[in-house]
Each structure stands twice: as structure tokens, then as C-alpha cells.
Amino acid sequence: MRDELRMLEEAIGKITAKAREFGLDFYDMYFEICPADVIYTFGAYGMPTRFAHWTFGKAYHKMKTMYDYNLSRIYELVINSDPCYAFLLEGNSLIQNKMVVAHVLAHCDFFKNNVHFQKTAKYMVESMASAAQRFREYEHKYGRDRVEAFLDAVISLQEHVDPYHHYGGSGRSQKDQPPGPKSCCGDKGCSTSCHERKETPYDDLWALDNLGKECPGRKEEAKIKKIPASPQKDLLLFLMEHARDLEDWQRDVISVVRQEMLYFWPQLETKIMNEGWATYWHLRIMREIDLTEEETVEFAKMHAGVIQPSCFRLNPYYVGLKIFEDIEKRWERPSKEEKERFGRPGGEGKKKIFEVRELENDISFLRNYLTKELIEELDLYLYKKQGYEWKIVEKDWEKVRDEIVVSLTNGGFPYIVVEDGDFSKRGELYLRHCYEGRELDVFYLEKTLPYVYRLWGRTVHLETVLDGKKVLFTFNGEKVGKKFI
């Protein structure tokens, strides 16, 4: 045992040195070897110190069962924190751990340098622990069932935060909306002319200017203060601030779930890049360190397992790796055309991939670098359900690329905004789904609205589009109603 640990330490020393030589830039690393049930717990919770909830228990059960039946295996888990925690599965062989360490170092480099992670809290391990502690106290004080039921509701809305709130708050959420005949408050609030100006980070100055003479065209209506002033994407924030009947502990619960989602969000948005980056580097580093013949074979086997493609989804490890390799190649040894058209001098492969890892997220990464040649080489396609069969329906590279990008937009979740917190002047909540051609799952919608109601405490509405027609779903505390508008 001692011996094993010593050998692992030695190997880690070599690998970190090699990684640094390659230019990877990571936080101090804290490696911890854990038994399977602990690793799987962390996997299910996303963080070792997170609050307790049955949904995590459900996820844990699923993952652990897969592991017990030898169907899947998590080799490692890495936490975006400073110092960076990495958990290695007890029972990994030395060579497995070597690959895992190389992989983890690249993840850590990504966390530290990718621009989308710049605003994530690096002390989340501790703040999640203290939140979990507070939740436990709430359970003692208000009863487990009450806290749990409340959490059920908050979790059902957890994806509805504004990950870009750092960059201009609600003004940003307007810009993100698809241009449509009815943009933001549209015909209800003030006239569109107000919004044309709201383009800069200095909006607040215009607001000062408008004091007392808002929207000249509609004086009377404009006087009524609208909440929110413009559509707000951050449902959790809105509920936390404006739901009238919540108690302090409930606002705290919403705030915690929101903060944790904001912390995890960049990971959702960079899954392909982050895994591709880590895979690229474990491959690179492992090539450089001395391996015995046996180790080489085992490493090759493991690596092949990681990049195994699937006909039902994109394997982020594989697709990400291929794109990074392709970028490196095209900037290192550009084709004649690339040289002439884009003025690419060549020899800049490494510089370019480091730049990409710093600036992009999955959406821009795929949009900019998933080329026609790559899509053909990877044999990517789109499939769809037709009758009782799942069939390939599209192979045109641009359509494939665009559809993938669309499916990743907003983390893959529907974009929903709070339109009005005092709808019909009855304190009702009016949400609007920003429809972009993809319909919502009506069954799920009807089951989720009651959760929104539980938080808001009054009738809630959600506007969306079905079969090309605008529909308003309403839950009044008893049943869900639906009408075309």
C-alpha cells in the first residue's frame, strides 16, 4: 500500500513536470484516493460537500448500480476549485492513474484559463459545505418534508438562471432573445423606441435621463411600474426577490441552488471542449513518458474506451479531441489555400489551441472549428424518430453542425423569461418561452408549472408555441389550463 502510494506520487511528479513543460497552467493539485461508493457519491452530487436531496440519491443509485454490474466506471472526478481537488478511484492500476492524472491536469488548466470560468467561485467546496449545513438546520427547524418539498420545486427550475448576469444583467437577456414581432415587453409596456437605445453597458445613464418623461407615447401606461422592467431570464433570482410569501430560509434555499447552478454552468457549456482538451493532453503526455510494453497496451485500451463513438450521441471526448487535433494541424501546417486566403503563416498550432481553450465555449468551438472535412471524417449525422424507428435524416454538414449548435444553446434548456410579475394586476406570474422552432414537452410542462406555483404562491402562466400557434398554460393551484392566444 505504502509502496503503491509512493510510486503514484513519483509518477505524478513526472507527469506534472511534463505537463508544465507543455505549457499547461494549473492550480495546486490535491489528489485523493477514494473507494468507489465515495467517488460515485461525488459524481451524483457534483461536489462532495453538496446538500442532501433524494434526486442525488437516485442518481447515485443509478451510477453505483452501473458500476456494480461493471457497465461503467468513473476513473476520476475533478473539482473546479483552487487548490484543485481530484479524486482517483481506489483500485485504479498505476497506469490507469497515470492517464487519469494527465487528464485531470488538463481539466484544471482549462478551469483556470478558459474565459467562461473566470467568474466561477473557486471556494465552492467550502460554500457548498456551509449551505448543506444550513439546510440541515432548516430541516431540524421546519421539518424534513417541508424542506424537501421546497427543494423539489426549486430544483425543477434550477436551469433557469442567467449565466451572463455578470455581463450587464437583465439588459443582456434582452439581446439574447430572438428577434420577433414581439420583443421583450413589446406591446404591453413601453414602446420599442426605449429599447433601441439599450445597447451599451451605460443603459443606466439613459434611465436617469428618462426619469419623469418615460415613453412619451404612452404616458399613462408607462407610469405603472412594471415588474420586471424588462423580461428577466433569471427565474430563480426573480422568485427569490419577488415571491411574496417566502420565508427567509426559503429565499436562502433558492439563492444556494442558484449559486450552485451558476457555478456548474460553464461546465455544461464547455463539455466537449473540456473533455477534448483533457483527452488531447493525456494522449500527448502519455506519449512522452516511459511506459513498459504492458502499460502501453493497457493505456491504448483505456484510451480507446474513452473515445469510443456512439451512434446515438456525440462522444465529447472524441469529438473534442478530433477538433483540437484538427485545429493544431491546420495552424501548424496550413494548406496552400489557408495560407493565401487567411494569411496563416504556419507553425502556430500550439499557440492556436491554447488560444481556443482560453476563448471559446462549445457553441463557438463547434461553430468555428467543426469543419466540413471533420464532419465527414467523423461521419456525423442527425437522426429523428419517425414512427417507431429512429432514422438518420440529415447528413449535410452545415445542417448537422448548425443543429448541434442549436441543441447546445442555453445549455440545451429552453429559454424562458419572466415577462410580468403582476399579470392582470392580480400578482400573477407570467413566464414566456422564447420559442425558436423547438416545442416544449407538454407533459413535463404541465407537471412543472405546479412547482412554479409552489414558489410564487399565486397563479402562474407560461406562454409558448405549439403547432405554430401561441399557447398559454395556466396553473391556478388546482389544475393546469391551456388556451390559444
Added chain:
Amino acid sequence: MSGKYIVSREDWSLHRKGELDRQRHREKVKEAIKKNLADVVSEESIIMSDGDKVIRVPIRTLDEYHFRYDQGKQKHAGQGDGKSKVGDVLAQEPQAKGGSGKGAGEEPGVDYYEAEITIDELAEMIFEDLGLPDLKPKKKPELVSNAVEFKDVRKKGISSNIDRKRTIFEAIKRNALKGKPGLAKITPDDLRFKTWDLTQKQESNAVVLAMMDTSGSMGPYEKYIARSFFFWMVRFLRTRYQNVQIVFLAHHVEAKETTEEEFFTKGASGGTRCSSVYRLALEIIEKRFNPQDYNIYAFHFSDGDNLAADNETCLRLVKELLKVCNLVGYGEIEGPYYYTSTLRSTYKRINDPKFIVVTIKDKTGVYPALKKFFTPAGDRLPVNIQ
């Protein structure tokens, strides 16, 4: 500068978080199943199983609902082996489920959570609220009887109880030890006697008379409902009694005793004369099951389409049955075609707390029927419940 590292290995044996929440999830699964018992009870996979296997129960309430896109109307990306082309079929409905997170769940109602549970666990939940209508508490002392059981062998005893086989074994053994194999003389020391023990035995026997109408009008659907009911009833009684005998009686115009298999599988035809089965039941009780020794439960399932002239006789015979049974239940399965039932309205005239009538319209009616039949005596209203 950063880039330092530490490797450590702690004692994680006290880390129980995942297990605790897993437990909580499990509890919620059970709660959810309990709330859905009416649907679960008549699940075909359970009723048709042998009784020991793990069953999968769909649970919709434990889905993690959130706003999401309609998966069935979306296109998803996948990766081929280099030869894929438009029109290739990746999977058909059943396989698609196993594909992946994205491929699965193309429409609401398919990707729900399924809990695994054994039939015993399920039975425990179902029976939690059920009790036996213990209508004759005075009977209990009489049920205790002295039983003589030969189950010991001793060296002393009365000669009529000599255990010859063991005695001879002893003799052979003794001789063999002395080096003289074979049977020579039997000495008094070799003698072995069978001895009895006196035990007080609780005669908690129950007999169920399962009576079913197999006339032409009882289709497979009606039989299935009757079968679901009998399945749980038998299981339930077995948890309460050491020994439950079930007598299957099928009838149309005439009644006869059948095997369990025949009872559920054999179709019959013809008209219906319910009195025939009651008469047979009474005969069997008289011959084989003394009401002093047995808790007798008689259940009759029919679609109520009885010969009108027979109803008065049925009424009289049911009253007879009530004298000897702990409980007489009449379950009427309302098929899609029958709206009026002569038999059920006739039974409205019986006013005895031991007689219970239920009407079952569909599969979900089985559980309420169970509950109605097996409500502990104290909880029941003394009138004909319907």
C-alpha cells in the same frame, strides 16, 4: 507558484451521504407505489408471474420534472462508422430506450422511472391497510387442539411402540464394534422406542371458496379481473394463516370443482345459474370443512347476468352460506355491455355485515375491492356496502 501537488488517502468509511439519500429515494419510491396501488395491483406482469420475481413498477411522480424540449420532435446528433447514410435505421422503438440519455424518452410516457421491487415487498404494502374481518372471536379458543406427534426416539417406552428398524441398527452397530459383523442377538440395551410429544396446536386454517362464473358472457377480461383479485386474496390470506386451502368452483348452469389452472384458463359457455355454485359450496363445506375448525371465506365473481328465475334461490343460498362463513363476498364485474344486473339488485335485500358486494369496472377497481372485502371488522359499517 502554483502547480504543487499532494496525494492522500483518507478513511472514507464514515462517508454515508450517498447511501442516506439513496435510502430516502427508496422510501419515496415506496410511498409512490403505495399511492398507486390501484394501478399496480392489477399489473399483468405481477399477476401472471410465479410470485417470486422482481417486478418493475413505473413511477411517474419521481420523475424530475422541469421545462424541457419535446424529445420526439427533435433531431439528435450521432456518429456513424463511416458508411452511414440518410434513411439508415438506428433503432426501433424498444431498443431505442437502451440507447442513451438522448435517444431515449422520445415522448412523454416512455422515459419514466421504473422502480424494482419484489412481490413480497409489494404485498406487504398492499396488505398494510387490510385486515381480516374477524367476525367470530369466540371461535378462537375452540381452535386450539391437542395434537399427538411422534417425533422422538428413546431407550425406554412401551413395547407396542418399539422402533424395530432402529433397534436392529443398534444391534448391528454393537456387534460390529466387537468385530462380529451381522445381526446376532438383540439385547435389552438395543431396544429403541418411539415416543410422542403432546403439542398444543393452533388450528388456524382457512379455506377460500373461489367461485367464478364461466358462462359465455365472462370474457378473458372479466376473468383477468377475477384472477387479479384471487391472486392477492390468496397471498393475503397466506400471510395471516399457516394453511390456506383454496377450492376452485366454476359454474355456468351447473357448478363443478376444478383445478386452479382450469379455473383460470378454461372457457365455458352457456347460460348462468348462480345457485348451482352456492349449492356446491354448501355441500363442500358440509363434507370437508367444519366451520368450527375453518375460517371460511367465500367469494363469487360474476357479471351478474343470472337467470332471472334463479335469483330467489341464490338469495336463500347466500343466506345459508352466511351462516357458516366468516365472509361472503360478491364481486360483480361490469362488462362493457351490461348495464342492469338482476343479481346485484336482488342481493341488496341482504343486510348482513358479513356480506359484501363490490362492483368492479376496470383493472383499477381490484385494489378498492380488496380493501372493501378485507376491512377489519371494527371499521366496517354494518350495512351492505356497495
